[in-house]
Amino acid sequence: MTGPDSVMPPHDPRMQSIVGNLLRIGVLVAAAVVLTGGILYLAQHGGGVPDYHVFRGQPAYLRSLPGIFRSALALDARGVVQLGLVLLIATPIARVAFSAVLFGFERDRTYVLVTLLVLSLLLKSLTG
Amino acid sequence: MNTLAFSATIGGAAFAAGFLGSLTGLGGGVVVVPLLTIVFGADIHYAIGASLVSVIATSSGAAAAYVKEGFTNLRIGMLLEVATTFGALVGAWLVGIVPANAIAVIFGLVLIQSAYLASKPRSDHATENLAPDPLASRLKLDSTFPTERGEVRYHVFRVPGGFALMWIAGVLSGLLGIGSGAVKVLAMDQVMLMPFKVSTATSNFMIGVTAAASAGIFLHRGYVVPDLAMPVMLGVLSGSMVGARLLFRTPTRQLRILFAVVIVALALEMIYHGLAGRM
Numbered sequence: 001m002t003g004p005d006s007v008m009p010p011h012d013p014r015m016q017s018i019v020g021n022l023l024r025i026g027v028l029v030a031a032a033v034v035l036t037g038g039i040l041y042l043a044q045h046g047g048g049v050p051d052y053h054v055f056r057g058q059p060a061y062l063r064s065l066p067g068i069f070r071s072a073l074a075l076d077a078r079g080v081v082q083l084g085l086v087l088l089i090a091t092p093i094a095r096v097a098f099s100a101v102l103f104g105f106e107r108d109r110t111y112v113l114v115t116l117l118v119l120s121l122l123l124k125s126l127t128g
Numbered sequence: 129m130n131t132l133a134f135s136a137t138i139g140g141a142a143f144a145a146g147f148l149g150s151l152t153g154l155g156g157g158v159v160v161v162p163l164l165t166i167v168f169g170a171d172i173h174y175a176i177g178a179s180l181v182s183v184i185a186t187s188s189g190a191a192a193a194y195v196k197e198g199f200t201n202l203r204i205g206m207l208l209e210v211a212t213t214f215g216a217l218v219g220a221w222l223v224g225i226v227p228a229n230a231i232a233v234i235f236g237l238v239l240i241q242s243a244y245l246a247s248k249p250r251s252d253h254a255t256e257n258l259a260p261d262p263l264a265s266r267l268k269l270d271s272t273f274p275t276e277r278g279e280v281r282y283h284v285f286r287v288p289g290g291f292a293l294m295w296i297a298g299v300l301s302g303l304l305g306i307g308s309g310a311v312k313v314l315a316m317d318q319v320m321l322m323p324f325k326v327s328t329a330t331s332n333f334m335i336g337v338t339a340a341a342s343a344g345i346f347l348h349r350g351y352v353v354p355d356l357a358m359p360v361m362l363g364v365l366s367g368s369m370v371g372a373r374l375l376f377r378t379p380t381r382q383l384r385i386l387f388a389v390v391i392v393a394l395a396l397e398m399i400y401h402g403l404a405g406r407m
Contacts, residue, residue: 047130088184
């Protein structure tokens with residue numbers, strides 16, 4: 001699939017459809033989880049009065065991955081929404097991880113390293 | 129207004145933002161932050177958190193369509209992602225330091241600039257027959273893209289300049305909670321002389337990754353409020369999906385002018401609120 005010179009057409013249709021599906025499924029699953037949590041939340045708190053005017057930050061359990069997983073498992077409505085948002089953030093990260101594998105298949109060491117650098121920054125940011 | 133009514137109103141407004149963002153090509157984020165802060169009086173930190181999450185949703189959704197067409201240049205995207213990711217981390221750090229009023233003013237200025245960039249007519253640079261750039265060749269950035277007359281080869285130039293501008297795009301993305309697609313396209317299309325469709329598709333791929341870099345930090349800082357992010361993300365995502373379907377019919381000139389007026393009005397409102405110290 002590589003041309004005679006350094007010009008590389010990276011258009012393998014199978015890979016593209018895998019990447020496309022990965023992104024689509026990631027977003028749809030995330031949206032479904034957010035929606036489920038949202039329905040739970042509105043069923044429990046729909047009659048309350050919202051307050052987003054003053055910045056107070058979020059309770060600690062909604063700010064760390066273990067806290068989010070625990071509260072989502074306990075079906076805490078806000079925890080479920082937050083889990084959906086974590087899945088959403090993880091979607092482009094999964095794409096970067098997959099790209100590292102693609103470059104690995106092509107034995108392109110430079111780009112495997114570039115991709116792993118980006119991946120490590122993203123994982124560091126997500127896990128805190 | 130109770131929480132149910134408030135969520136429904138925000139969801140509806142976010143739908144409109146996603147729709148507008150997708151039709152203008154500016155993305156939902158640029159409308160979400162002014163909407164949440166000015167119209168709904170939300171704290172700008174919450175607005176930026178909710179906006180950034182919706183940016184990931186729309187860009188990943190759109191990227192799924194782009195990859196199939198074969199325009200995305202994965203090497204360029206990943207290389208420049210080093211710059212935007214570092215920038216996004218700096219931007220997310222700045223959000224905690226820069227006063228809310230200053231963020232509002234910067235937001236307004238960037239919004240006007242983005243709207244201006246997006247409104248300019250585009251024509252592709254013919255780089256097919258130019259001598260390749262040594263650095264771009266060494267990094268294997270030159271590639272081909274599909275056109276009506278088959279695969280056309282393009283060369284990439286001025287990699288360091290594009291890289292530097294991408295760093296700025298990353299900072300703006302993290303600081304303002306937007307995808308900063310306009311600056312990313314500027315870096316590839318104008319600085320690196322890449323074909324417009326390749327620039328747009330590659331920018332779209334990068335937007336989600338850049339946003340994910342600062343979204344993680346926002347999550348740990350407590351800027352991502354589930355109750356607010358929920359209607360915003362679902363609204364913007366569905367709005368942009370509907371907008372993307374309509375995009376195949378090119379919007380009329382009147383519609384474009386209407387969009388431009390809305391965007392500039394929002395931008396001026398942000399600047400005014402910031403200068404008046406109301407954020």
